[in-house]
Amino acid sequence: MAWGDRKDGRLMRELDSLHYITGIIYPNRCDNEAFLPLKIDYTKTNEYIRKKNAEKPELKYNHFQIITTALLKTITLKPKMNRFIVNSNFYQRNEVSTSFVVKKSFDEDGAEALAFIHSVPEDTLETVRLKMKAQIDSCKSEAIDESTQAMDFLTKLPRFLSKFLIHILMWLDKHGWVPQDIIATDPYYSSAVMSNLGSIRMKSGYHHLTNWGTCSMIMLIGERKKRPFFDRLGNYEMRDSVEIGITVDERLADGFYYAKTVELLQKLIENPELLEGRLDEPLE
Numbered sequence: 001m002a003w004g005d006r007k008d009g010r011l012m013r014e015l016d017s018l019h020y021i022t023g024i025i026y027p028n029r030c031d032n033e034a035f036l037p038l039k040i041d042y043t044k045t046n047e048y049i050r051k052k053n054a055e056k057p058e059l060k061y062n063h064f065q066i067i068t069t070a071l072l073k074t075i076t077l078k079p080k081m082n083r084f085i086v087n088s089n090f091y092q093r094n095e096v097s098t099s100f101v102v103k104k105s106f107d108e109d110g111a112e113a114l115a116f117i118h119s120v121p122e123d124t125l126e127t128v129r130l131k132m133k134a135q136i137d138s139c140k141s142e143a144i145d146e147s148t149q150a151m152d153f154l155t156k157l158p159r160f161l162s163k164f165l166i167h168i169l170m171w172l173d174k175h176g177w178v179p180q181d182i183i184a185t186d187p188y189y190s191s192a193v194m195s196n197l198g199s200i201r202m203k204s205g206y207h208h209l210t211n212w213g214t215c216s217m218i219m220l221i222g223e224r225k226k227r228p229f230f231d232r233l234g235n236y237e238m239r240d241s242v243e244i245g246i247t248v249d250e251r252l253a254d255g256f257y258y259a260k261t262v263e264l265l266q267k268l269i270e271n272p273e274l275l276e277g278r279l280d281e282p283l284e
Contacts, residue, residue, distance in 0.1 A: 005178035036262050037245055087175065091214070093214070098116075113138075150181065172195055195221065198242065
């Protein structure tokens, strides 16, 4: 690891002058958000999942697995989306990952746990599905993840002491020195945070980024329902669809790069057979 690198990312020394200066004059992630809405045609996706589950019902493919794998592949093929800015410095993250919250039970008082998916270039839809299942099974057990354990410890301390320790953690966060045990399952240390609001029948929309951690992207997945799709003549057809809202750190890339990124993500979700190959397998 070279001087200036972090344990989770490489300092980008090859930046052009514009991006180098941008990280200094716009230092806070929350002040540099761009919102990217998407409407996905789910016609082929629904058929793909029905076919897969008819062939092997024990595997239980679902929509969240498709979208998660599509996001991981998109970030793998669009590496600028896997950058983060901390302490006014640009870093290229060492791995592609995503995280989400799992409710242990669907009621108002149900406890929550943190799931963290670490991907590798050779992952496919099937291996991501297995990783997600293992994480969700662990979250729904009585086990408590590492980051939740750390937060539970802080909340049991006297308030003045916990506030003092949290301020120290915020300083360590700025320099990439937070102990790994504390952030092992912290969603804001992943490439992207996901939230499947459709599972509780809510719409997608905007969600703010945070200055804590290194996450530069948050994705909200809305409820699946029939929506109109229009052709160039103004005619429309009602199709199964899902709306997705993505909030990104606009300092990472330009608008053209973001446009190509969401175009790729949409193509992968609408054509899930493309996810059967490796995450790093390029598309034509």
